[in-house]
Amino acid sequence: MRLKAIIQYDGTNFSGYQIQPNGRTVQGKLEAVLAKMHKGEHIRVTASGRTDQGVHAVGQTIHFDTSLTIPVANWLKALNTMLPDDIVVKDISEAPPDFHARFDVKEKEYRYFILNTKERDLFKRHYCYHVQVPLQLERMQQAGKFLVGTHDFSSFCAANSNVKGDKIRTITEISIEEDSAQQIIIKVRGTGFLYNMVRIITGTLLEVGFGLRKPEKVEEIITACDRSKAGKTAPPQGLYLWEVDYY
Amino acid sequence: MRLKAIIQYDGTNFSGYQIQPNGRTVQGKLEAVLAKMHKGEHIRVTASGRTDQGVHAVGQTIHFDTSLTIPVANWLKALNTMLPDDIVVKDISEAPPDFHARFDVKEKEYRYFILNTKERDLFKRHYCYHVQVPLQLERMQQAGKFLVGTHDFSSFCAANSNVKGDKIRTITEISIEEDSAQQIIIKVRGTGFLYNMVRIITGTLLEVGFGLRKPEKVEEIITACDRSKAGKTAPPQGLYLWEVDYY
Numbered sequence: 315m316r317l318k319a320i321i322q323y324d325g326t327n328f329s330g331y332q333i334q335p336n337g338r339t340v341q342g343k344l345e346a347v348l349a350k351m352h353k354g355e356h357i358r359v360t361a362s363g364r365t366d367q368g369v370h371a372v373g374q375t376i377h378f379d380t381s382l383t384i385p386v387a388n389w390l391k392a393l394n395t396m397l398p399d400d401i402v403v404k405d406i407s408e409a410p411p412d413f414h415a416r417f418d419v420k421e422k423e424y425r426y427f428i429l430n431t432k433e434r435d436l437f438k439r440h441y442c443y444h445v446q447v448p449l450q451l452e453r454m455q456q457a458g459k460f461l462v463g464t465h466d467f468s469s470f471c472a473a474n475s476n477v478k479g480d481k482i483r484t485i486t487e488i489s490i491e492e493d494s495a496q497q498i499i500i501k502v503r504g505t506g507f508l509y510n511m512v513r514i515i516t517g518t519l520l521e522v523g524f525g526l527r528k529p530e531k532v533e534e535i536i537t538a539c540d541r542s543k544a545g546k547t548a549p550p551q552g553l554y555l556w557e558v559d560y561y
Numbered sequence: 562m563r564l565k566a567i568i569q570y571d572g573t574n575f576s577g578y579q580i581q582p583n584g585r586t587v588q589g590k591l592e593a594v595l596a597k598m599h600k601g602e603h604i605r606v607t608a609s610g611r612t613d614q615g616v617h618a619v620g621q622t623i624h625f626d627t628s629l630t631i632p633v634a635n636w637l638k639a640l641n642t643m644l645p646d647d648i649v650v651k652d653i654s655e656a657p658p659d660f661h662a663r664f665d666v667k668e669k670e671y672r673y674f675i676l677n678t679k680e681r682d683l684f685k686r687h688y689c690y691h692v693q694v695p696l697q698l699e700r701m702q703q704a705g706k707f708l709v710g711t712h713d714f715s716s717f718c719a720a721n722s723n724v725k726g727d728k729i730r731t732i733t734e735i736s737i738e739e740d741s742a743q744q745i746i747i748k749v750r751g752t753g754f755l756y757n758m759v760r761i762i763t764g765t766l767l768e769v770g771f772g773l774r775k776p777e778k779v780e781e782i783i784t785a786c787d788r789s790k791a792g793k794t795a796p797p798q799g800l801y802l803w804e805v806d807y808y
Binding site for chain 2: 322323370399400402436439441
């Protein structure tokens with residue numbers, strides 16, 4: 315039986331999603347719990363994609379196969395009881411045997427939280443990026459529009475990435491809004507993302523918001539297909555994998 | 562020279578404020594940094610009072626004496642550079658040589674944050690107490706009124722406390738309000754507090770908010786002078802030492 319689960323995690327104390335020999339990872343914790351439930355058998359967990367150290371997830375989606383005959387309703391409780399308190403399973407259900415958490419992704423949404431206040435907030439230090447300089451929201455919104463559509467996003471891909479194939483991706487929607495707590499939230503939806511793409515988009519939009527670059531400059535940056543033309547990579551703690559939609 | 566500082570800390574990864582042989586403490590970190598600055602000399606830090614493991618501070622106040630001739634303006638930067646990222650010095654200034662962070666307290670304010678939503682919020686798990694059952698705010702407000710004034714608060718003092726002297730304290734103000742994020746915030750101001758007093762008050766108000774006890778019952782609980790008559794001690798992560806006022 316194939317199960318599909320929606321999970322949340324607080325990325326603060328993880329060395330990212332993907333399992334690695336040393337370091338505490340989300341996949342490592344999930345697979346350790348599943349091994350316990352399956353009497354030591356290794357159960358491989360597949361996610362919609364990895365997230366980096368410090369990056370959070372509100373709607374990460376995974377799948378795995380099981381031979382256990384636990385009713386689906388009991389899985390949720392069993393997993394949440396055994397998982398550490400920084401991973402929560404929000405939903406679990408039976409999926410078709412050919413469902414694939416990575417290959418069947420239709421669209422993903424990421425959100426990046428910027429706390430735009432003079433004073434830093436100690437209690438949010440792991441959950442947003444604190445920017446002291448007042449940001450010019452309207453300029454950022456204008457700049458964001460240039461990113462929507464299908465483009466070669468080479469300028470917005472980490473230089474050390476080993477992406478196979480082209481760097482053409484489609485962003486279906488970008489919105490940049492301020493909430494009541496002086497947080498600027500950048501929402502980016504797309505059919506696929508390159509390594510560090512949302513963090514580089516954020517870093518670039520920030521430079522526009524500071525007044526250092528004109529909004530139209532973003533069009534040039536895309537055309538250049540050169541990572542060095544875009545802004546800095548924004549830090550991980552502001553980024554959330556928010557939602558994954560499937561076909 | 563005596564210095565007075567207002568500090569904030571995230572209590573999550575501390576075994577409380579007060580220094581102890583094993584365990585990471587706020588006082589321990591402060592004194593370690595001051596020892597470094599004073600070439601190994603032990604500088605004793607005195608706070609307005611201790612806080613327990615997991616309890617946060619937004620306006621804890623401390624004092625210490627120094628022989629260093631650093632301008633006061635540079636102290637803030639020096640301390641914040643050397644302290645770990647879960648302690649922040651918000652303000653530091655010269656105080657009269659007889660100023661005492663504990664003995665000169667006029668009033669203290671604590672705030673307790675209750676997240677009153679069906680779903681728990683993973684990212685707030687260390688910063689509020691999640692209560693699923695909808696709370697009856699008006700009943701809690703009625704109950705709170707009985708606590709204001711000068712009373713023997715024995716019923717609201719941890720049974721294992723070794724308070725010397727009586728347990729008569731004065732609460733000058735209580736307010737219980739809901740914010741826009743479905744958080745119920747209990748503010749308690751008073752001239753002195755017993756061990757676990759705000760957490761036991763919160764636990765008692767919660768039972769009233771659940772509809773398990775009548776608001777008037779609080780008057781009886783006070784009169785009983787018996788810890789077993791009050792509610793459970795609410796967990797630490799919802800509690801913040803918010804402000805300390807001095808004469």
